[in-house]
Amino acid sequence: MYTVIGTSKSRSMRVLWMLEELGQPYKHIKANPHNEDVIEFNPAGKVPVLIDDGTPITDSTAILTYLADRHGDFTYPAGTxxxxxxxxxxxxxxxxxxxxxxxxxxxxxxxxxxxxxxxxxxxxxxxxxxxxxxxxxxxxxxxxxxxxxxxxxxxxxxxxxxxxxxxxxxxxxxxxxxxxxxxxxxxxxxxxxxx
Missing domain, CATH: 1.20.1050.10 (Glutathione S-transferase Yfyf (Class Pi); Chain A, domain 2)
Structure with missing residues (x-):
């Protein structure tokens, strides 16, 4: 299960929405930028953070691209x-x-x-x-x-x-x-x- 850190009032909304579109289960930790829950995984203190199998991924666009590629949806194949x-x-x-x-x-x-x-x-x-x-x-x-x-x-x-x-x-x-x-x-x- 994925974990998303950040509020829906930030760029985290993009990630939460993508997971909802994909129908993937996730845990949502509502945290503002520079909160200790954020800094633990992203020293810059920025949200969103997606945690997959213990590995944090930062930057909303990188996360969206990762999820789209991983689930083969909301994207076209690389190299096309x-x-x-x-x-x-x-x-x-x-x-x-x-x-x-x-x-x-x-x-x-x-x-x-x-x-x-x-x-x-x-x-x-x-x-x-x-x-x-x-x-x-x-x-x-x-x-x-x-x-x-x-x-x-x-x-x-x-x-x-x-x-x-x-x-x-x-x-x-x-x-x-x-x-x-x-x-x-x-x-x-x-x-x-x-x-």
């Missing part, structure tokens, strides 16, 4: 063009969506107050809106980012768009608004969000 495209979309989301949101969070409440640059958030919102326009040209015509199959980028995108709304970063592309509504209605998402 579809996997290369999936990995490209994953990197785009991390670079353009997750990074902007994380930098805004750092300058809102993570960094010491004297190190924060409040004006940077306007630039980050502008970049986030521009990245949405780029993304809608890259994604497939189907229900999911890759078309008709849900993959790792869907979990990351849904989490980032949800995070954006709570951070007051507008989702300006109608296609992404309807996508988010559909994804957040999935039973596995709802189970994970209520943990």
């Amino acid at each position: 063009i579809d996997r290369a495209r999936q990995d490209s979309l994953t990197q785009f989301l991390l670079d353009e969506f997750d990074a902007a949101l994380w930098l805004a969070a750092r300058h809102s409440f993570v960094l010491p107050e004297e190190k924060r640059l409040g004006a940077i958030k306007n630039t980050l919102r502008w970049e986030f809106e521009r990245s949405q326009k780029t993304l809608v040209h890259r994604i497939g015509e189907g229900e999911f980012v890759m078309g008709d199959r849900m993959t790792v980028p869907d979990l990351i995108l849904t989490h980032c768009l949800t995070w954006a709304l709570s951070a007051k970063f507008p989702v300006v592309e109608h296609r992404l608004t309807t996508y988010l509504e559909r994804m957040r209605g999935r039973p596995a998402y709802l189970r994970a969000a209520n943990l």
Whole structure:
């Protein structure tokens, strides 16, 4: 059985949701970053941490990729063009969506107050809106980012768009608004969000 350390209000939500989608049993330890339960397995104090057979795995994207590969679901096989495209979309989301949101969070409440640059958030919102326009040209015509199959980028995108709304970063592309509504209605998402 897997163990997930972190709260559903963090990137741990991605991992909890993936395990719910996979139907895999897991133990959930609700711990905030830098909690002693976290530091024991990740000296950086960051969540999520997935423990599999006593071995901790850190970084939500690494964990999602590991789980998808291990269970042969929510991914395309390594070495295929579809996997290369999936990995490209994953990197785009991390670079353009997750990074902007994380930098805004750092300058809102993570960094010491004297190190924060409040004006940077306007630039980050502008970049986030521009990245949405780029993304809608890259994604497939189907229900999911890759078309008709849900993959790792869907979990990351849904989490980032949800995070954006709570951070007051507008989702300006109608296609992404309807996508988010559909994804957040999935039973596995709802189970994970209520943990």
